[in-house]
Amino acid sequence: MAGKNTQVLMKQHPKGAVTEQDFEIVQRDIPKPGPDQVLVRNVYLSLDPYMRGRMDAVRSYAAHLNPGDMMGGGTVGLVIESNVEKLPVGTYVNGMLGWQEYAVAKANELRVLDPKVAPVSTALGVLGMPGCTAHYGLMSIGEPKAGETVVVSAASGAVGSVVGQIAKIKGCRVVGIAGGKDKCDYVVNELGFDACIDYKAGDMQAAFKAATPNRVDVYFENVGGDIMEMVFGRLNAFSRVAICGLISGYDGKPQAFTGMRHILVNRAKVQGFIISEHMGYWPGAIGEMAGWIKAGKLKYREDIAEGLTSAPKAFLGLLTGKNFGKQLVRVSPETL
Secondary structure (H helix, E strand, O other), X not given: OOOEEEEEEEOOOXXXXXXXXXXXXXXXXXXXXXXXXXXXXXXXXXXXXXXXXXXXXXXXXXXXXXXXXXXXXXXEEEEEEEOOOOOOOOOEEEEOOOOEOEEEEEHHHOEEEOOOOOOHHHHHOOOOHHHHXXXXXXXXXXXXXXXXXXXXXXXXXXXXXXXXXXXXXXXXXXXXXXXXXXXXXXXXXXOOOOEEEEOOOOOHHHHHHHHXXXXXXXXXXXXXXXXXXXXXXXXXXXXXXXXXXXXXXXXXXXXXXXXXXXXXXXXXXXXXXXXXXHHHHHHHHHHHHHHHHHOOXXXXXXXXXXXXHHHHHHHHHHHOOOOOOEEEEEOOOOOO
């Protein structure tokens, strides 16, 4: 196929907060699919907090990027050339194809999507990595029981919003923490949380204490920092904490933690997890959540930036809480 493939590279390792100057947009030839490969035109790109960690040259659960590497990430796309019989042209697929317009891939690197089940964009959100993250962290680590109090930070985001709704389905009292009145109103009025604490409104501690009269049985952590300190101070005996993310410290901000005493005194279980290590869990979780969506029990919201070149700016917004819902980038039209 003739033409150029737009890609977004990491130009340099960020020094503190990420800036748009840490990225580079380049044009390269569109790749050609080889034997047993397909050419995919990406339609949606997922932006996620974990990408920030990959930009630092430090040891982590996945290899870090080096200057000049293409930014990695999940995508939904259309097969436009195929050398794979079971993946004909026009097939919607989900894979880790990165910040680019076109990519080649093998069949075992892709998940086939059925647009009749749900909008294909949901494969990057509620019916993809964020949704499975929410389901696994809450159900396998949090083990919520009816009547318990579940607290989730970043409650209006792609993961937090699903955590809270599943907890409500399971009969729990759910308290969210989010930034801004609009996000808190959405969490309570649209998603059905029992309460939401606006950490930007002032006197967060008093508001949180009032919203958790029976303290906290399950905490799903996405943020870290002062919010984590506050919640750990209200843990119940034998509470469970799922550590999913610590976004407040991803730009190099200190993450001092003084809550060890609360873990000891309350005999709390605190466990971090990486959802890519539990791929066998995904099909069951996706099937259950698809059923809840169809039944109107599980809602989702998407924040879509237009055009691949908008990805760096949208990513910066994600890291500072400017997005409202699952952050996506529309790379190209949904039709051939």
